[in-house]
Every structure is written in C-alpha cells, then in structure tokens.
Amino acid sequence: MSKQPIGIFDSGVGGTSIFKEIHALLPNENTIYLADSVNAPYGSKGENKIIELSIKNTALLLDKGCKLIVVACNTATTNAISVLRAAYDIPIIGIEPAIKPAALQTQTKTIGILATKGTLSSALFHKTLDLYGHHITIVEQVGEGIVQLIESGKTQSPEMSELLRLYTKPMLEANIDYLVLGCTHYPYLIPELLEILPNHVKIIDSGQAVARQTKVILEKQELLNTITLKPKNEFYINIKNTEVMQSLLGDTFNVEYLMF
Ligand code: DGL
Numbered sequence: 001m002s003k004q005p006i007g008i009f010d011s012g013v014g015g016t017s018i019f020k021e022i023h024a025l026l027p028n029e030n031t032i033y034l035a036d037s038v039n040a041p042y043g044s045k046g047e048n049k050i051i052e053l054s055i056k057n058t059a060l061l062l063d064k065g066c067k068l069i070v071v072a073c074n075t076a077t078t079n080a081i082s083v084l085r086a087a088y089d090i091p092i093i094g095i096e097p098a099i100k101p102a103a104l105q106t107q108t109k110t111i112g113i114l115a116t117k118g119t120l121s122s123a124l125f126h127k128t129l130d131l132y133g134h135h136i137t138i139v140e141q142v143g144e145g146i147v148q149l150i151e152s153g154k155t156q157s158p159e160m161s162e163l164l165r166l167y168t169k170p171m172l173e174a175n176i177d178y179l180v181l182g183c184t185h186y187p188y189l190i191p192e193l194l195e196i197l198p199n200h201v202k203i204i205d206s207g208q209a210v211a212r213q214t215k216v217i218l219e220k221q222e223l224l225n226t227i228t229l230k231p232k233n234e235f236y237i238n239i240k241n242t243e244v245m246q247s248l249l250g251d252t253f254n255v256e257y258l259m260f
Pocket of ligand 1: 040044072075076119147182184
C-alpha cells in the first residue's frame, strides 16, 4: 500500500503549488495530480456543484489506486471535505486559508484574506474565522478573475497587476501586516505581490503546512513510501492545452491530457 500514489486534485493548475511543497518534503512518494480545468473556476459555483466535482475527482484518484487524497483547493476543501471524509475510507487532507498563524502574529491587529467567493462564503471558513479571528480586523477580498487569468497563462500580465492593486488597496488602507493567500493558485502571484505590497506586509499561504500534515498522516498510518526507487509523478489536465500547467511545473514533469 505504501507504494501507492498520493492523489492530489484542484479545480485547475493552481494546486501544482501544493504538489511542489509535497514533493519537496516527500520526494520518494509517487503522486497523481488532477487539474479539473474544464470546470475552473470552482470559486463562483454553488456548494452542491463543488461537492459533485470534488467527489468525481476523488473517485477517479481512488480508481487509480491512491492511498491518500490531498484536496489542493481551498474552495473544494471548505465546501466538500466533510462529505468526502464521510464517503471515503482513506485519509483526506484539505487546505484552508492560514487565518490562525496570521491572527496570532499580527501586530496591527488587522489581516487581509484573498480567496474565492466559494471559500469566503463557506461554513467551514466562518467556523475558522470565529475560532481564530474574533479579536482582530479581517479584510476579506474575493479574488474575482484571478484564477481565470492564471488558467489562461496570464499570471504575469497588466490585467493581473491591475487586479492585484485593486484587491490589495482596501487592505493596505486598513493597515494590514499579513496577507493570507486563501487559494492554491495565488502562490504563483507572490513575485507580483512583493512588488505591490510594502515591505512590512508578510504573505502567508498554507502549502508547507499541508505538506507537513501529509507527512504526519502517512507516518501515523504507516503509509510512507520508504522504497527509494525513482518515484513516478503523473499530471493530468482535462483541457487539450497543457502548456500553462507545463510551464508552472517546469520540464522535470510531464503534463498529459486526460478526459474526465
Ligand atoms: N485553487 C482553488 C482554491 O484554492 C481555486 C478555486 C477556483 O477554481 O475558483 O480555491
């Protein structure tokens, strides 16, 4: 069982930022990544649709023999993880905006959160907010349009710069000192954000925490792949244009088209 792959899915190419963290921490693991780009963005869909798509992706990864699933999508996690965990018997790890570390460390008592509409309106997000964010000011911002630009290869573009300036403006006016990236597409925007944000604003995302949690769970369940053969890292996307995902991953990995 430990040789079986870790399954990772996202609404599209953004969850590759999470794959990279997992691969860096667990280089021996076989992995299968699904980018459901046909249905991206999930963030503007209703809860039922997000649950339906998350079940479809999980079922496909289980068909391919995955031993553990990483939901590399904040929107899918905050809307569907409890349904997935109830439906399937294997470990399922999700990703949520890193409100807790930002809320614990903020000096200005004000943090910004950039995420999708689906994440910001979810019950799980509000629960986390109540737990950790009640003593501080939180400036929430829906990242409308960002995922579409990244999916179409416009991560660095004038349109993206304009959106990021627009979305961070109210946060800076409110004097945030932490910006939480609540979508797995957004770590690809860090170079651009560093240009826009003043030096004292720190950017947090949850990628490394998810990788650490994956390791902890694999260890606990004795599922860690200790065989040091060259691991297989497979990537599937359900649109014919594989270039955007390929460019985010670099030449070491090969992205294939798969209808699902
Ligand atoms: N990567 C997804 C997330 O973390 C993007 C959601 C979307 O497709 O809108 O939320």
